Amino acid sequence: MKRFSSEFIEQVRQANDIVSVISDYVSLKRQGRNFWACCPFHNEKTASFSVAADKGFFYCFGCHAHGDVFQFIMKKENLSFSDAVERLAERAHLALPVVERSAEEIARDKQRDRLYQINEMAGNFFHNCLTRTHYGQPGLAYFHKRHVSDDTIEAFKLGFAPESWDKLTTAFMKKGVTGRELVLLGLAKEKNxxxxxxxxxxxxxxxRDGRSRIVGFGGRxxxxxxxxxxxxxxxxxxNKRRLLFAMDLAHKAIYEQGKAILVEGYMDVVSAHNRGIRNVVASLGTSFTPEQARLLQRQAKELVLGYDMDGAGRQATRRAMEIVRGLGMRIRVLSLPQGKDPDEYINAAGPEKFRQAVDEAPNVLDYMLMRALQQFDVTTLEGKSAITAMVLPVVAAVxxxxxxEAFLKKLAGQLQIGENAVRSEFNKYVAAHPEAGQQQVVISQSVSQENAAARGNGSMAVAEENILRFLLEKPAACGRVQAKVSPDLFADGRRRHIYQLILDTYAHQGMYTPHDIQQKLTPEEAEEVARIMVLQDVPMDENVLMDYVKRFRLADLxxxxxxxxxxAATYSRNGDARLAEELAACKKINDEMKQWS
Structure with a gap:
């Protein structure tokens, strides 16, 4: 596992606001000092997922998912801690420090470098076959028929796989590439x-990936x-979910224009770039994914969906709209004449007409209304109802x-019915679908019960929580608190151990960060820390802290x-000479209690 310094980890944490990071995955709503949402890690209709922006922690009172911004990315993206640090450093454009690597990591990186090298060899093989041998003549004729220039063929390093069972396999094995390596990369198959x-x-x-390395191939x-x-x-x-075709060539134009055009096929992308339209990318033979959406979100404020307008394309458009709606990007939908796909339209009408169609592409609401009006008869009651039912789920996400308000008025006009009727249907829909995002977040009634159960029934439980919260937020106060509060005063075993770890870390390092403490905790203790850090019970400052210290001391006294x-009572009944000693002790403790009171 890569070892990053506490200083770098803290730098990455500070550069990635937890609310901003989590908002890439789920729509957060502010309620009090915290942000709330339906948990992204389990299904629920009311919110039990809380994010404390000022403390950098999240906690779900339902499924108990918990942690800081690193744990969120680890859990959501199925990453190791070091990979999560790298991902968030990349998100914040922070350069990674040089770190010592384990033997296992060195071996893994060596294998990955080997796979990149073989893919690069394969790219050269296919490209040379297309451009320099008679085997590639059918492929070259295909590209030229599709009006792809030689410069574009070179820029994309397009190629051709010859109609042969083992042309690549034989050539690569002679160069020392094993059959197993070719199978691993999907360049070969094995039988008997x-x-x-x-x-x-x-x-x-x-x-290619973001560093222009060939990671895979698509063949048509x-x-x-x-x-x-x-x-x-x-x-x-x-990993298909995390890549977009031609992103390595398109990212600069996407950033400069603030707009990305997402199309369906490789040739749609190639044709667009071939005619000078550079901000075009495609998903990789799979449905558009949240990971691909976030990749575009980093570069663009607007996404134009340019899928084919057949049945599958319309379904893909709906899915893409659902994925993008919570990311803060404007979405428009490209609808080309006669249902042509981008490749056909660019070659038939020219790049300027395509750019014009992109500029005139309707927003999501207008697109959905247009589709509904095409699909149903607006002159009938049944048609009006069907149009409303088709459009409202998209409207509710705005x-x-x-x-x-403007669209509801427009919808009423198109349906030729009163605005109040449309607004009534809209209100009924959002009341039945709180997840649509139009309502204030509804916090689950079980949150307080779950919190009380986790806190426990001890009279000092709240004090224990808030002292830990204060020390995690303000390490400089650790010495003053340590002098007044012994770990033995903590009744809850988890919180006692957390407190002891804080004291030990402070004694050893002189200072600490929440990460320094977290990495030493058991899973149960880490969950308890996250729960404590999202609590909003008492605003903490030095005076409040000292009040809790006083409560601890009085409870101990x-x-x-x-x-x-x-x-003393026992000694009094038995005439024991030690009675005086116990009475003196009682007096001394009573005097100290008066002082603390």
Whole structure:
């Protein structure tokens, strides 16, 4: 595991506001000092997921998911801690420090470098086959027929897989590449101990990551045979969910224009770039994913969906709208004449007409209304009802109240019914669907019960919570608190151990961060820390802290007084000479209690 310094980890934490990070995944609503949402880690209709922005912690009172910004990314993206640090450092544009690597990491990185190298060799093989050999003539004819220039072929490093069972496999094995490595990368398949090429008779599209390394390939047939497209499988260096085709070539134009155009196929992208439209990317043979959406969100404020307008394309458009709606990006939907796909339209009408269509693309609300009006008869009662039912789920996701009111008025006009009737249907919909986001967040009634159960019934439980919270927020106060509060005063075992760890870390380091403490806790203790850190019971300052210290001390003195008074009573009944000693102890404790009171 990579070891980052506490200073760098803290730098990454400070650069990634937890509310901003979590908002990439779920819509948070402020309620009091905290932000709340339905938990992204389990299904629920009312919110039990709380984020304390000022303390940098989240906690779900339902499923008990918990932690800081690193734990959130680890849990949501299934990453190790070091990978989460890297991901968040990249998000904040922080350069990674050089860290010592374990033997296991060195071996893993060596294997990954080897796989990148083989893919680069494969990219050269397919490209040279297309541009320099007679094997590639069918592929070159295909690209030229689609008006793809030689410069674009070079820029994308387009290629051709020859119609041969083992042309690549044989050539690569002679260069020392093993069949197992080729199978791992999806470049070959194995049958009865023999290896053969996975891609045959296809034009090839290299897929690159953000550092322009070839991580996979997409291959398209030249005829109508199936499957039309064949993509590399998931490998140690290729994850389809996290990549977009041509993002390495498009990211600069997307950032400069503040707009990304998302299309369906590789050729749609190639044709757009070929005609000078550079801010175009495509998903990789899978549905558009949240990871791809966040990749675009970092570069653009606006997303134009340019999927084919057949049934599958319309479904993909709806899914993409659902994914993007919570990310704060404006969404518009490209609808080209005669249902043409972008590749066809760019080549038939030219790039300027395509740009015009992009500029005139309707927003999501207008697009959904247009589709509904095409699908149902607005002159009938049934049609009006069906149009309303189709549009309302999208309307309910709109956060901007001005746009919302304007659209409800527009919808009423199109349906030729009163605004009050439309607004009534809208209100009924959002009342039945609190997850739509129009209502104030409804916090689950079980939150207080779950919190009380976790806190326990001890009379000093709240004091224990708030002292720990204060020390995690203000390490400089640790010495003063330590002098007045012994760990023995903590009745709850988890909180006692957390307190002791804080004292030990402070004694050893002189200072600490929440991460220094977290990495030493058991899972149960880490959950307790997260729960405590999202509580809003008492605003903490030095005076409040000292009041809790006073409560601890009085509770301890009362315990001592009770023990000595019981001994004194026993000695009095038995005529024991130690009675005077116990009475003196009682007096001394009583005097100290008066001072603390």
């Amino acid at each position: 101990g023999h290896f053969y090429d996975a891609f045959r008779g296809r034009v090839m599209f290299p897929i 047939v030249l005829d109508d045979s199936k499957p039309k497209y064949l993509n590399s499988p998931e490998t140690p260096i290729f 956060d901007n109240r001005v746009l919302l 009362q315990k001592q007084y009770l023990a000595h008074s019981r001994l």
